[in-house]
Amino acid sequence: MKLEKQDWQKLHNSIALLVLIIVFGIGSFILAQNFSDKQEAAMKQQQNLFASATQRLRSADVEKQIFVEYLPKYQELINKGFVGEERRLEWVDDLREQHHINKLFSIKYSIALQAPYQPSFTSNLGSFVFNHSVMTVDLDMLHEEDILQLTEGLSQKNKSPFMLSDCEMTRLNAGKIVSTQLTANLHAKCELDWLTLREPLTIQAATATK
Numbered sequence: 001m002k003l004e005k006q007d008w009q010k011l012h013n014s015i016a017l018l019v020l021i022i023v024f025g026i027g028s029f030i031l032a033q034n035f036s037d038k039q040e041a042a043m044k045q046q047q048n049l050f051a052s053a054t055q056r057l058r059s060a061d062v063e064k065q066i067f068v069e070y071l072p073k074y075q076e077l078i079n080k081g082f083v084g085e086e087r088r089l090e091w092v093d094d095l096r097e098q099h100h101i102n103k104l105f106s107i108k109y110s111i112a113l114q115a116p117y118q119p120s121f122t123s124n125l126g127s128f129v130f131n132h133s134v135m136t137v138d139l140d141m142l143h144e145e146d147i148l149q150l151t152e153g154l155s156q157k158n159k160s161p162f163m164l165s166d167c168e169m170t171r172l173n174a175g176k177i178v179s180t181q182l183t184a185n186l187h188a189k190c191e192l193d194w195l196t197l198r199e200p201l202t203i204q205a206a207t208a209t210k
Contacts, residue, residue, distance in 0.1 A: 077197070081160035086114055086133055086196045091160065095137070098153035105140035105184045112136070117195070129198040134165075134191050140184035144169065147188050154192075166191040 074083070081087045088111055099107050117132035139147060151164055167190035 082195065083197045083199060086131070086194065087160060088133070091135065091162075091194055094154055095135075095150075098150050101153060102146070102149045104146055104150065105142070107140075108138040110136050111194075114196070117193070119195075131196045131198060133194045133196070135162075135194060137188070137190050137192060139188045139190070140172070141169075141186040141188055142182065143185065146186075147190060151192070161195050163193045163195070164190060165193045 077083045081090065091111070092109070095107075095109060112134045114131050114133045117130045119130060137150075139150070141147060147167065147169075154162065167188055169186050169188045172184055172187055
């Protein structure tokens with residue numbers, strides 16, 4: 001069968017139309033695929049955001065439970081003077097009171113500047129800062145129990161915690177028989193570490209703005 005010129009022209013137009021349809025179909029498919037990929041990516045992003053928000057909500061619930069559980073204990077530590085600013089005047093007042101109650105001999109004391117402290121009994125304090133203030137106590141004693149009575153009395157006051165870190169005792173009137181009369185037989189020079197836990201700066205700032 002021989003195709004005439006007119007037949008070739010009709011066939012050419014049909015082929016061009018077919019090619020145009022194919023190209024349009026491929027373009028539509030690519031656009032649809034890109035749109036589907038974008039929609040899937042957006043869906044995954046929304047799912048990730050939802051999962052992240054859910055995790056934050058759960059973490060907030062856990063933190064709230066911890067806060068409610070430990071807030072009374074934390075407030076108790078603040079009231080005792082363990083958390084916050086050091087309370088030197090209270091320490092001195094308590095020392096004088098116990099000295100008077102136990103009817104001890106003459107006593108002298110001094111408190112060094114507060115300094116950072118890294119105790120071996122704790123390793124992770126978060127953003128809290130451990131400090132200590134060393135109080136040096138010079139005390140004349142009738143016997144060794146005097147210093148124990150003094151420190152036990154301070155401890156029972158239920159105030160800031162401290163540790164008896166060092167104590168050196170010397171005998172007065174060496175070579176003489178120890179007297180049971182009310183005269184000093186021993187002298188003690190001891191160091192008390194008054195411990196203070198400073199709050200993080202964020203808590204301090206929040207408290208200051210209230």
